[in-house]
Amino acid sequence: MAKTRVSIVLIFGLILFWKGLLAQDTTVFTLAKCKEIALSNHYEIRDARIVVQLSEEKLKAAEKYWIPSVEAYFNNYFNAYPRNREMDILYEYLYKSELAPTPDNPSQNFRKLYTDFSNEMGLETSMLLYNFGAQALREQQRSFELLTAQFEQQEVKNKVLMKLYEHYFEVLLNQQMLAIAQENVDNLAQLLQQSTRKFEVGVITKFELAQAKQEYNQGLYELAAKKLNLDKTVFLLLNFLQVDVPITQALVKDVLAEASPAAAIFPTDQVEETIQQYAAVQAEKSRLISVQEDTKLFKANLKPKLYGYYALGTNFIHRNNSDAVRDPILEQWKNNVINRVGIRLAIPIVNRYADRSMVQQSRYNEERQLNAIAHLENELKGKIHAEIMAYNQTRGMINIAEERIEISKEVFEMSMKAYESGVVNMYDLNKSRVDLFNNEMNLAKLKVENELRKEMLRIYFK
Numbered sequence: 001m002a003k004t005r006v007s008i009v010l011i012f013g014l015i016l017f018w019k020g021l022l023a024q025d026t027t028v029f030t031l032a033k034c035k036e037i038a039l040s041n042h043y044e045i046r047d048a049r050i051v052v053q054l055s056e057e058k059l060k061a062a063e064k065y066w067i068p069s070v071e072a073y074f075n076n077y078f079n080a081y082p083r084n085r086e087m088d089i090l091y092e093y094l095y096k097s098e099l100a101p102t103p104d105n106p107s108q109n110f111r112k113l114y115t116d117f118s119n120e121m122g123l124e125t126s127m128l129l130y131n132f133g134a135q136a137l138r139e140q141q142r143s144f145e146l147l148t149a150q151f152e153q154q155e156v157k158n159k160v161l162m163k164l165y166e167h168y169f170e171v172l173l174n175q176q177m178l179a180i181a182q183e184n185v186d187n188l189a190q191l192l193q194q195s196t197r198k199f200e201v202g203v204i205t206k207f208e209l210a211q212a213k214q215e216y217n218q219g220l221y222e223l224a225a226k227k228l229n230l231d232k233t234v235f236l237l238l239n240f241l242q243v244d245v246p247i248t249q250a251l252v253k254d255v256l257a258e259a260s261p262a263a264a265i266f267p268t269d270q271v272e273e274t275i276q277q278y279a280a281v282q283a284e285k286s287r288l289i290s291v292q293e294d295t296k297l298f299k300a301n302l303k304p305k306l307y308g309y310y311a312l313g314t315n316f317i318h319r320n321n322s323d324a325v326r327d328p329i330l331e332q333w334k335n336n337v338i339n340r341v342g343i344r345l346a347i348p349i350v351n352r353y354a355d356r357s358m359v360q361q362s363r364y365n366e367e368r369q370l371n372a373i374a375h376l377e378n379e380l381k382g383k384i385h386a387e388i389m390a391y392n393q394t395r396g397m398i399n400i401a402e403e404r405i406e407i408s409k410e411v412f413e414m415s416m417k418a419y420e421s422g423v424v425n426m427y428d429l430n431k432s433r434v435d436l437f438n439n440e441m442n443l444a445k446l447k448v449e450n451e452l453r454k455e456m457l458r459i460y461f462k
Contacts, residue, residue: 122313132299151283176444
């Protein structure tokens with residue numbers, strides 16, 4: 001018997017020890033901490049940050065578009081020069097002189113003089129001098145693209161926070177429901193205990209005792225279901241935050257104890273101003289200006305462009321290996337060093353349909369963007385007004401629900417005493433218990449949902 005007691009004490013001590021370890025390893029997730037984790041580590045926000053950095057690089061590239069470019073080039077082509085009578089005479093005279101080479105067929109050399117395969121290679125640098133404002137338009141378009149990306153980054157943060165709030169307050173709701181279900185099980189356990197005592201003294205029948213056991217079993221089942229829902233929502237919250245913490249070591253802190261002010265904190269007369277300042281609307285408006293700049297840029301690309309350039313290289317003919325004699329005249333005539341500087345004017349003579357089509361497509365995109373802005377503003381207006389209406393009205397419903405719970409608790413306590421004294425039967429007692437259970441569930445749902453609405457509205461009105 002002593003050994004058994006020692007074993008029980010040891011087991012109890014181990015349980016307390018492991019509970020202590022778990023308590024030390026518990027990670028508390030407050031709403032503020034969840035917001036900090038989500039805004040710094042969520043993959044959608046990281047992606048939005050990269051988009052902003054990409055837009056910044058595009059703007060830098062547009063601002064430095066004027067910087068001269070240096071290219072190495074190599075050309076191989078066939079040349080056909082016009083005949084020059086004076087050159088023919090000079091060439092024939094040289095071939096007839098004693099110092100000139102004596103090829104078998106002088107006429108073949110004449111053809112070499114005016115036709116050849118040339119190779120050209122060297123370095124060339126060019127710089128855009130003027131393009132009728134296209135450069136300035138390109139910079140403006142990139143700057144508005146960057147502004148759009150920045151507003152979209154803020155909108156991504158808003159959407160991430162909204163998703164976070166949905167997960168977080170779902171956990172809080174399930175915590176409240178689990179506590180209510182546990183209270184219900186405690187009440188059922190007390191009822192079963194009373195029913196057992198009454199059955200033992202013969203006050204109630206075995207059937208009524210079986211009913212009490214059935215109700216208790218149903219309460220345990222509901223408690224297990226609420227625990228499962230809580231574990232699932234905690235897992236979804238941790239998965240959204242991308243943190244590697246077991247659900248058994250995650251503690252979501254309850255914030256429902258924070259009292260809300262009695263008056264409405266979201267006036268409807270500020271909705272229009274809020275909509276115009278909201279990040280998603282600002283992003284769409286910036287995108288509209290970017291599309292408008294696109295239209296101007298496409299038009300500017302159809303205008304002439306002025307370049308300055310400088311090239312340094314060499315040009316030499318392709319010699320045929322079958323040539324028996326090296327021809328210095330041809331080499332002097334065709335082999336030379338390239339050293340040129342000048343201005344190039346590129347004028348579109350025929351505006352291709354594709355270019356004109358791009359201008360027209362950009363105009364259609366402007367119309368679509370205007371329609372998208374109107375649709376977004378109308379959607380936000382309806383959503384914000386509906387949330388404000390629900391928030392303000394639910395505050396009054398919460399007060400009514402709290403009063404109803406006080407009444408339900410009083411009725412249940414009176415029913416318990418009446419059941420114990422035999423004044424009411426189990427049916428009446430269970431009815432008062434179920435009413436209290438449902439009223440508490442309803443109040444928890446109202447409170448959590450309204451706290452969620454409040455945090456959502458703060459995102460719109462910040």
